[in-house]
Each structure stands twice: as structure tokens, then as C-alpha cells.
Amino acid sequence: MPGGTTRTTTYFDPYPLYITRGEGCRIWDADGAERLDMLGNYTAMILGHAHPKVVEAIRKQAAQGTGFAAANPVEVKLAALLCERVPSLDMVRFCNSGTEATMFAMRLARAFTGRPKIARIEGGYHGTHDYAEVSTHPDVVEAGPPDAPIARPDSIGTPRWALEQTVVLPFNNPDAAEAIIRREGPQLAAVILEPIIGAGGVIAATGEYLERLRSVTKELAILLIFDEVISFRVAPGGAQQLYGVTPDLTTLGKIIGGGLPVAAFGGRADVMELLDPRRKPNVAQGGTYNGNPLGMAAGLAAMTELTPDVFVDLNRQGARVSEQLSEVFSSHGVHAQVNGVGSLFAIHFTETPVVDYRTMVASNKKMTRDFFLGLVNHGVLMAPRAMGALSTPMNEQDIQAFIDAVDSVVAESRPIWESEQV
Numbered sequence: 001m002p003g004g005t006t007r008t009t010t011y012f013d014p015y016p017l018y019i020t021r022g023e024g025c026r027i028w029d030a031d032g033a034e035r036l037d038m039l040g041n042y043t044a045m046i047l048g049h050a051h052p053k054v055v056e057a058i059r060k061q062a063a064q065g066t067g068f069a070a071a072n073p074v075e076v077k078l079a080a081l082l083c084e085r086v087p088s089l090d091m092v093r094f095c096n097s098g099t100e101a102t103m104f105a106m107r108l109a110r111a112f113t114g115r116p117k118i119a120r121i122e123g124g125y126h127g128t129h130d131y132a133e134v135s136t137h138p139d140v141v142e143a144g145p146p147d148a149p150i151a152r153p154d155s156i157g158t159p160r161w162a163l164e165q166t167v168v169l170p171f172n173n174p175d176a177a178e179a180i181i182r183r184e185g186p187q188l189a190a191v192i193l194e195p196i197i198g199a200g201g202v203i204a205a206t207g208e209y210l211e212r213l214r215s216v217t218k219e220l221a222i223l224l225i226f227d228e229v230i231s232f233r234v235a236p237g238g239a240q241q242l243y244g245v246t247p248d249l250t251t252l253g254k255i256i257g258g259g260l261p262v263a264a265f266g267g268r269a270d271v272m273e274l275l276d277p278r279r280k281p282n283v284a285q286g287g288t289y290n291g292n293p294l295g296m297a298a299g300l301a302a303m304t305e306l307t308p309d310v311f312v313d314l315n316r317q318g319a320r321v322s323e324q325l326s327e328v329f330s331s332h333g334v335h336a337q338v339n340g341v342g343s344l345f346a347i348h349f350t351e352t353p354v355v356d357y358r359t360m361v362a363s364n365k366k367m368t369r370d371f372f373l374g375l376v377n378h379g380v381l382m383a384p385r386a387m388g389a390l391s392t393p394m395n396e397q398d399i400q401a402f403i404d405a406v407d408s409v410v411a412e413s414r415p416i417w418e419s420e421q422v
């Protein structure tokens, strides 16, 4: 495997971790070292690892078969649960990754509107297909002015036409975003965004921004897609419920699979009906493992555990963690922004509040790397970009251990940061 891993996002210098086991909020690597898992497979493991109810559901289903060339009753149950909880979902379809969910949602929007282009947010993340790997982390020198960003490829091999069909919007700047949407309107099939940017730094949209996008897309008959692959964990009905803004389509992933590869996209019935095979022509969405009973059983078990009270408790704990983190940094005189929403948080080493990609990317890279590696050595795993997510098995002692580890890392690193004038 190039780089020794099979996933760009799990590689880090000098060498990545190899995890052999997880239980609750703890993970063990191949050397036997135990760590507190503050990332939970990039926010997917909201119930922690090997949750007994999820394990039991997987065990039971595995014994009955893991995949058939047919629909199954478990997918019907999970579909019903999701449609009940998520305001925008009249209908839903399953797939296997967030990448597929955004790819199909974009295709569906093109089919419904007959228009070619997709608008997305600079610094947002929608997975790894060609139309997703655009302007998620561009070099700002090449990315144009902040209020009129240029589409930039995130990977070599991204086709030119993917860039030509992508319109990039600034986050949290409603006037600039509206002006671009109006200019491109007749060509735009959809505007896709994370209402709370997740992997790109836990940056919440303002209510005004989402409402503006909602009203201008509605006026111009452009579909609004909320990518809630990460933000679905902030409330039983996701960020759309929290903000009271309903998109036309929604993409889901991570927590809905209980730790197995499950994702979904859904929304307005008149749009989703284009996928109905009885229609000719229709939107194609194949997939050997779409809705496979194993993933559906794990997802159903996990989602059933996630009652409204669980979200309240987890979010309360999240608010406390963000507060405690801010206190640690200020007690050491280190400039850091702690962005927290619900049970998600990210640490940015900068003096300026982080409200979009340009303010996020200005954070100090050396400090972020030292902080991340310091935590790895102090028994905690976060994302290399210093993003984290809480899980339900975490108790007061676990949170205190995390805060203590952060305190130790900052105490050890500060003299180095000062001497290097980073």
C-alpha cells in the first residue's frame, strides 16, 4: 500500500498508527499502546467502539446472511427512521460512503434541473469523487480573492471539466455568495454545503447565511443540498433541524451505519422519484452493497440508541470541553480558537476567529502538528488538523484525562514555539 495505508486521511508523518482494537472510547495500537479516541473514525463512532447493542445486531444479522440481490426488511426500517427524523427527507436511498452520497445527489440535481454546474463552499468537504475534490484545501495564493474564489483541484488527476463545472462560494458571506449564485444561476443545478463544516475545521454557518442560500436557490429553482455526513450528529434531525432551514436534498453517512460503511441521500419526493426504476428514463444508482443487511442492522441498532436525550447530553459535554480547552490555552498564553458545535470541536492556532476557509487556513501549521503529535504521545488521538468528536462512552474522568493531556502538551510545546517564534 503506498505510504503503508489505504486512506490518505489516516496517514501522518513520521508514520501512521495501526489500530488493532477498540472498546468504548479507547483504542489500542499494534504496539499495545492505549489511547483515548477523540476522533472516533472521523466522527462516525458516536457510540464508541464495539457498542454491545451494535455488536449484537451485527452478530445476529451475519448469521442470517450479509447480502442478497434483493431489498431487505432492515433497510426499510432504517429508511423509515431517517425519513421520520430528518425534516427534508420524504424519500431516501442508501449507498456505501459519503463520497457516493454526494456523487449521487449531484447527479440527481443535474438530472432534475437539466443544468450542468454545482456550486460548493471553499474549504467544505464532500468526499473523494472528481466533483468533490475541488477547493477543499486550496493554496490561497492560487485561489483568487476571498469573496470570489476560483475552483482549484485538490488532487492531481482531477479532470479539467470537473473544475469548469464547479462554482466556488465563500462561506459565511451571504452577499458575495448570493451575487455569485445569481451570476451563475441559469447554469446551476445545485448548491451543496455542510451547514457546519466538519473536517475543514468545525465552522458553523450563520443562520443568516443558510437562510440567504435557501431563499436565493428557491427563487432560481436551484436545488439546495445539505451535506450532513458529519453535522447529522449535532441533533436528532441534524443541523437542518437545529437551524430550521430545510434543504431540497440531504446527504448522510458516518453515524447512520453504526460504524459500518453506510451512507444515504434523500429529500424532496418529486426529485427523488427520478430514481424510481419504473420511470423511463431514470437516474441510475447501482451498488452491490447498497442497503446490505449487515450495514443496515448496525445502523438501525446505532440510530435506535441515539434518542433525543443522548444528543442533549453529548452536546452539553461538548460545550464543556470547548470551554475547558479555551481555558487551558489562555492559561498558557497561547493564542488558539476553539470552534465547538454540539459534540464536535476543532482547535485553530490563530488570534483571529475562524469563520471560513481563509481564516482557518491562516492557523499555524507547525503548532497544529506539534499539538497533534504531542497528543499522540500523551495517549490521545485527534485528527492531524486538531479536530475531535466526543462519543457517548466518555465520562468525566475521560474528559479530564483529555484536558490534562492538552495541558501537558501545551506546557511542553510552548517553550519550543517561543524559541522558534512560530
Ligand SMILES: Cc1ncc(COP(=O)(O)O)c(C=O)c1O
Binding pocket: 042, 096, 097, 098, 099, 100, 102, 125, 126, 127, 128, 194, 198, 199, 227, 228, 229, 230, 253, 254, 263
Ligand atoms: C461532510 C462530508 N461529506 C462527505 C464525506 C465523504 O464520506 P466518506 O469518507 O464516507 O466517503 C465526508 C467524510 O469525511 C464528510 O465529512
